[in-house]
Amino acid sequence: MFSFDDLVVPIAGAPMAGGTSTVALTAAVSAVGGLGFYGGAYLTADALRETIRQIRGRTDAPFGVNLFVPEKIPFDEAAFRAYRERLAPLAARLGADLPETVPYTDDHFEAKVQVLVDERVPVASFTFGCPDTAVVTRLREAGVCVAGTVTCVEEAVIARDAGVDALCAQGVSAGGHRATYRILGEDPQIDTADLVPAVVEATGLPTVAAGGVRSRDDVRALLAAGAVAVQVGTLLLRCPEAGTKPAHREALADPRFTETATTRAYSGRLARGLVNDFIATYTEAAPPVYPQINTLTGGIRRAGSADADVINLWAGTGFRAAQAIPAADVVAGLAP
CATH class of the missing domain: 3.20.20.70 (Aldolase class I)
Structure with a gap:
């Protein structure tokens, strides 16, 4: 072993x-x-x-x-629907799919x-x-x-x-x-x-x-x-072997992004990433509903995959030390 x-x-x-x-x-x-x-x-x-x-x-x-x-917890349908409504304008702007229901997996x-x-x-x-x-x-x-x-x-x-x-x-x-x-x-x-x-x-x-x-x-x-x-x-x-999206790679070295924060905005579970428009806008509204919120935001992240203010820019506090x-x-x- x-x-x-x-x-x-x-x-x-x-x-x-x-x-x-x-x-x-x-x-x-x-x-x-x-x-x-x-x-x-x-x-x-x-x-x-x-x-x-x-x-x-x-x-x-x-x-x-x-x-x-x-971990299967009782599904908070009201919170899910409220968050979906909050995300709807962004999804419409991006032309992203926003499912009305998401099954547990x-x-x-x-x-x-x-x-x-x-x-x-x-x-x-x-x-x-x-x-x-x-x-x-x-x-x-x-x-x-x-x-x-x-x-x-x-x-x-x-x-x-x-x-x-x-x-x-x-x-x-x-x-x-x-x-x-x-x-x-x-x-x-x-x-x-x-x-x-x-x-x-x-x-x-x-x-x-x-x-x-x-x-x-x-x-x-x-x-x-x-x-x-x-x-x-x-x-x-930023290593060439990693599957990091180009927008994510660039953001790690972009002086516009200066801090990280934990958020439930993308998945419903706490995660740390670079503070972008998505985190700043939706963190307060995001409910602790996982994995359904993760699936809900998937279409938005795919449609906005080239936009660093839309996708999840997961990163720890030492992100400035990452090199290409x-x-x-x-x-x-x-x-x-």
């Missing part, structure tokens, strides 16, 4: 679902001694299986796949877990919750190292008790979706440097640090705080 102690370079590439993760990016990070991750959310089971095989076709090194843990979770078992991926990580002990046990019996993503000590203890092998401690400065276990929960808002030692002390598990990494000095500080590796995502967004260089160079520049 994979162990983080075996990494040549203690750097992990964050899973970035929805197209930003690519076979090339995952393989590139792993090939230079780090641990590349692929964001498997939003894919079908068959597509995930094919992706895993393509990654293996590019590298013999260990890699990881991340899945979102589904668990994102093919069980089928994709089975793919990870069948393919015996080196590492399986989970976000938005921890799978139950039975799922963790199935994966471990297949030789898969299981990691849980957490934002506070309470979540870390839940994951430890479910039998995971390792944890990823996601600080508040991390870009993209927050890993909080409950859709309706508040963000613990703990800094990575504080979260890592607290998680390690509470669980004794190998812990990867994620959030706000800008430089080699940040990596060294997080390793000194007790992390076994440091995960970066925002620093990879190969992923291998990013990893080399962070190696302690």
Whole structure:
């Protein structure tokens, strides 16, 4: 079974679902001694299986796949409809589809877990919750190292008790979706440097640090705080191997975008991105309804894919450090 102690370079590439993760990016990070991750959310089971095989076709090194843990809560139809009405003028301007109803989906979770078992991926990580002990046990019996993503000590203890092998401690400065276990929960808002030692002390598990990494000095500080590796995502967004939209790439270096914020405006779940017109306009109105809000805004994001003020510009607080260089160079520049 994979162990983080075996990494040549203690750097992990964050899973970035929805197209930003690519076979090339995952393989590139792993090939230079780090641990590349692929964001498997939003894919079908068959597509995930094919992706895993393509990654293996590019590298013999260990890699990881991340899945979102589904949580079905009562559907707030009134809030959904109110938000849809608020978005309607923008959708009309863009010529975007805005569905009147959106069914709940668990994102093919069980089928994709089975793919990870069948393919015996080196590492399986989970976000938005921890799978139950039975799922963790199935994966471990297949030789898969299981990691849980957490934002506070309470979540870390839940994951430890479910039998995971390792944890990823996601600080508040991390870009993209927050890993909080409950859709309706508040963000613990703990800094990575504080979260890592607290998680390690509470669980004794190998812990990867994620959030706000800008430089080699940040990596060294997080390793000194007790992390076994440091995960970066925002620093990879401008790499040629990433599937980042051109408008997103440009925004990361555009002086017009100066800050990040967490918002539910795009998906109904908290996520950190560059503050653009969409976030500024719709954050206050967005309800905590996931995954239905994510599906609702999908047509708008597709129609406005070239407009940085429309699409989600996921990024952590260290976004200005992202460079348009190969992923291998990013990893080399962070190696302690």
